[in-house]
Amino acid sequence: MKKTTIKLTAIFSLAILVFAGCQKFLDINPLYTQDAENYFETPVDYERALTGAYDLLQSSFITVWIGEIASDNAIAGGESVTDTEGLHEIENMSHDAVNNEIRNVFRWNYAGITRANYLLENKNKIDFEGKDEIIAQTEFLRGYYYFELVKYFGDVPLVVDKRLGADEVTAVERTPKAEVYAQIEKDLRNAADILDWTIPQKGRITKGACLSLLGKVLLYQNKFGEAAVILDQVIEEGPYDLIDDYTELFSVANEGNSETVFDVQYTGAEGGGYGCLICLEGNAAPGFHGIRQYNGPIYGDGNSYNLPTEKLFNSFAAGDVRRDATVLDIDAFIGSREITYAEGGGGHTGYYNNKYIKRKGEIGLPDNDLTSPVNYRVIRYADVLLMAAEAHNRNIPANDSKALDLLNKVRNRVNMPQISSGGSQLTEDIWMERKYELSGEGHRFFDLVRTGKAATEITGFQTDKHELFPIPQVEIDLTGGNWAQNPNY
Amino acid sequence: MFSPDVSAIIGSYGPGGYPPIINAGDVSNKGVELELGYVGKKRKDFNWSTSLNTTFLKNEVVKTPDGVDFLPGASFGVGGNIATRFQEGYAIGYFIGYETDGIFQNQSEIDNSPVVQEGAEPGDLRFVDQNNDGKISFSDDTDQKELGNAIPTFTFGYNLNMDYKGFDFSANLYSAIGQKIIRNYERQQPFANQLSYSIDRWTGPNSTDDNPRLTTDLTRNNVFSDYYVESGSFLRLRNIQLGYTLPSKLLSRFKISSTRVYIAANNLVTITNYQGYDPDVGSFGGALAAGIDYGFYPQARTIMTGLSIKF
Numbered sequence: 001m002k003k004t005t006i007k008l009t010a011i012f013s014l015a016i017l018v019f020a021g022c023q024k025f026l027d028i029n030p031l032y033t034q035d036a037e038n039y040f041e042t043p044v045d046y047e048r049a050l051t052g053a054y055d056l057l058q059s060s061f062i063t064v065w066i067g068e069i070a071s072d073n074a075i076a077g078g079e080s081v082t083d084t085e086g087l088h089e090i091e092n093m094s095h096d097a098v099n100n101e102i103r104n105v106f107r108w109n110y111a112g113i114t115r116a117n118y119l120l121e122n123k124n125k126i127d128f129e130g131k132d133e134i135i136a137q138t139e140f141l142r143g144y145y146y147f148e149l150v151k152y153f154g155d156v157p158l159v160v161d162k163r164l165g166a167d168e169v170t171a172v173e174r175t176p177k178a179e180v181y182a183q184i185e186k187d188l189r190n191a192a193d194i195l196d197w198t199i200p201q202k203g204r205i206t207k208g209a210c211l212s213l214l215g216k217v218l219l220y221q222n223k224f225g226e227a228a229v230i231l232d233q234v235i236e237e238g239p240y241d242l243i244d245d246y247t248e249l250f251s252v253a254n255e256g257n258s259e260t261v262f263d264v265q266y267t268g269a270e271g272g273g274y275g276c277l278i279c280l281e282g283n284a285a286p287g288f289h290g291i292r293q294y295n296g297p298i299y300g301d302g303n304s305y306n307l308p309t310e311k312l313f314n315s316f317a318a319g320d321v322r323r324d325a326t327v328l329d330i331d332a333f334i335g336s337r338e339i340t341y342a343e344g345g346g347g348h349t350g351y352y353n354n355k356y357i358k359r360k361g362e363i364g365l366p367d368n369d370l371t372s373p374v375n376y377r378v379i380r381y382a383d384v385l386l387m388a389a390e391a392h393n394r395n396i397p398a399n400d401s402k403a404l405d406l407l408n409k410v411r412n413r414v415n416m417p418q419i420s421s422g423g424s425q426l427t428e429d430i431w432m433e434r435k436y437e438l439s440g441e442g443h444r445f446f447d448l449v450r451t452g453k454a455a456t457e458i459t460g461f462q463t464d465k466h467e468l469f470p471i472p473q474v475e476i477d478l479t480g481g482n483w484a485q486n487p488n489y
Numbered sequence: 490m491f492s493p494d495v496s497a498i499i500g501s502y503g504p505g506g507y508p509p510i511i512n513a514g515d516v517s518n519k520g521v522e523l524e525l526g527y528v529g530k531k532r533k534d535f536n537w538s539t540s541l542n543t544t545f546l547k548n549e550v551v552k553t554p555d556g557v558d559f560l561p562g563a564s565f566g567v568g569g570n571i572a573t574r575f576q577e578g579y580a581i582g583y584f585i586g587y588e589t590d591g592i593f594q595n596q597s598e599i600d601n602s603p604v605v606q607e608g609a610e611p612g613d614l615r616f617v618d619q620n621n622d623g624k625i626s627f628s629d630d631t632d633q634k635e636l637g638n639a640i641p642t643f644t645f646g647y648n649l650n651m652d653y654k655g656f657d658f659s660a661n662l663y664s665a666i667g668q669k670i671i672r673n674y675e676r677q678q679p680f681a682n683q684l685s686y687s688i689d690r691w692t693g694p695n696s697t698d699d700n701p702r703l704t705t706d707l708t709r710n711n712v713f714s715d716y717y718v719e720s721g722s723f724l725r726l727r728n729i730q731l732g733y734t735l736p737s738k739l740l741s742r743f744k745i746s747s748t749r750v751y752i753a754a755n756n757l758v759t760i761t762n763y764q765g766y767d768p769d770v771g772s773f774g775g776a777l778a779a780g781i782d783y784g785f786y787p788q789a790r791t792i793m794t795g796l797s798i799k800f
Contacts, residue, residue: 056503081707082566082677088707096628098570107502114500157498169496279504345679345705473629478496
């Protein structure tokens with residue numbers, strides 16, 4: 001009897017405890033249920049959202065490929081012509097609206113834009129010290145991603161400061177390029193007003209990055225006067241200088257040197273696989289550019305993609321150190337040494353991209369074809385100087401003496417003779433200098449299109465068609481089929 | 490449940506991101522299943538039984554999500570385009586691609602063809618212009634058609650068991666008829682192995698109308714077409730076994746209650762026209778990848794002998 005009473009009491013007490021406990025638990029907000037609507041409650045939320053927006057910069061490897069392969073600088077290469085077929089079609093100018101690589105460009109840049117928009121949509125939720133800098137960097141990133149899209153596709157849907165639901169996309173139209181450019185300029189100017197020339201954390205956007213990209217965006221619209229003012233500001237006020245040795249520009253050891261205006265940061269400390277290239281924290285380009293089945297010193301073996309052409313190799317003037325720094329002539333390099341390698345079935349030129357290539361000592365975790373720690377140099381100071389030279393030369397009235405001064409700065413660094421031309425000859429000289437200075441870095445195709453040279457330099461290039469890439473057909477379908485395709489695709 | 494393709498401008502295609510998972514729609518399966526069994530009349534020392542089961546199935550997608558014409562499925566080739574779909578009115582994961590009509594034998598055939606096929610050279614597959622607009626369109630699906638699906642029209646299994654005195658025998662047959670397989674394991678590159686049919690490839694005018702030229706150049710021969718679709722019908726002897734149980738009195742003095750020796754074989758015989766290793770490919774990655782042969786390791790043919798002793 002006594003026993004039973006104790007038992008009952010125990011059960012009863014336990015029940016009270018449990019019920020009381022339940023009520024208490026039910027009252028609090030559950031942990032770990034942060035979602036899109038209750039985000040941006042603390043400064044850390046903003047920091048993380050910004051990191052997410054930065055993340056898509058690591059898609060830059062695809063522009064290193066397409067910017068070179070679409071131009072006269074490089075062929076696709078690789079294991080076979082059906083391996084990453086999209087790049088082979090781009091090489092041959094036979095690409096159409098079904099192309100996985102072009103679709104990747106479209107998808108990844110919109111992913112970056114969406115992440116930036118999500119942060120900017122919520123920019124007024126709380127206030128804290130440092131928020132303005134976060135907003136500014138986000139605006140820069142949105143501007144950068146939109147500029148990539150405009151370079152590839154021309155008119156693209158402009159979505160600003162909001163997210164789209166699946167049911168809203170069919171109402172979205174392609175926005176005229178000029179309006180997209182206006183938004184890009186606005187974002188970059190806002191960002192430049194806030195940010196400093198130097199920021200302690202490596203890889204963060206600086207005022208110099210904002211102004212240099214703005215200068216580039218203006219140049220792409222032939223707004224030479226405005227571009228000259230902006231780029232001059234970078235040159236006069238910025239902390240930049242050319243480094244002495246051009247051949248040292250692209251090593252991991254030299255990252256963050258005085259010529260760095262804007263780099264995309266990569267790390268080899270995280271592994272990765274082919275299943276998701278955009279998930280990588282390393283740079284996929286150097287391994288893809290590597291020498292197939294290579295066995296020897298200095299370099300690592302890779303996939304033999306994005307192979308420079310003989311035309312590019314032969315275009316350099318005698319004694320220009322930039323030739324060998326840009327293009328690796330494999331047979332000359334091997335000479336009489338015991339080095340073996342294989343030619344890929346996707347094409348072989350005998351040349352490799354020597355700026356972004358897998359090197360011993362710069363190898364990431366497995367699969368190390370994909371995880372190179374080498375940063376992508378989006379904007380170098382030399383590029384700023386050449387853009388400024390072009391802006392001054394093409395502006396009305398032109399300032400050719402200024403342009404010559406800037407151009408010769410770039411040539412002095414590599415001990416090339418001074419140029420003293422003027423007018424349209426100087427324009428040509430500046431454009432050629434861009435080729436010598438920047439080949440292998442993903443700028444060539446867009447420069448050729450921008451300067452009207454593409455049809456004469458690129459085999460198979462059709463005027464009024466290939467200036468733009470086609471909008472992926474599936475993207476047109478998925479938004480209800482309302483978008484007109486780019487001309488002649 | 491599916492995570493369908495959504496427009497890029499929704500922004501879900503960054504690292505760690507993926508589109509929302511939604512209900513993919515409705516699928517109807519209609520069919521008949523039959524099973525017949527028979528146990529033979531008991532006779533002195535001889536017993537036998539047999540059973541036969543068969544399934545007839547028609548699978549059809551009857552609904553896709555609002556605003557979605559189809560959900561893209563698995564891709565073909567390395568970095569290639571979509572070859573299967575989930576679409577109303579068709580079987581789940583049906584194959585869609587180009588229909589071929591032989592091989593272009595010479596340049597004049599290409600020049601005189603009423604249908605423009607961009608990039609074609611002698612020795613290349615000739616595609617059929619499904620929408621009769623005078624050209625083969627590779628940038629959309631207007632010239633693509635249904636090329637079959639991976640679902641058998643019917644399957645049957647057959648079991649037979651017999652024993653006579655100490656001997657026992659059993660066999661299991663399985664057959665699936667009417668399904669198709671996508672050959673998706675060939676690569677056009679130097680030093681890559683090729684299937685033996687490559688010996689009969691196109692080598693010059695009128696050499697063959699079946700297999701295109703072999704080249705590492707960029708061609709359209711490797712876009713997904715019925716050239717890569719084969720009948721996957723097969724009949725397989727999954728298991729056959731013959732055993733003999735020793736008379737128990739012989740061994741009882743060793744305190745052994747029963748001893749049986751047997752010989753058995755799995756997958757001893759497979760009758761099929763499929764060129765790949767194994768027509769029983771199943772699916773590697775969901776219903777929309779069914780019937781795609783990525784070069785699976787085939788099911789082994791095993792032959793076993795054994796001795797089973799019970800104390």
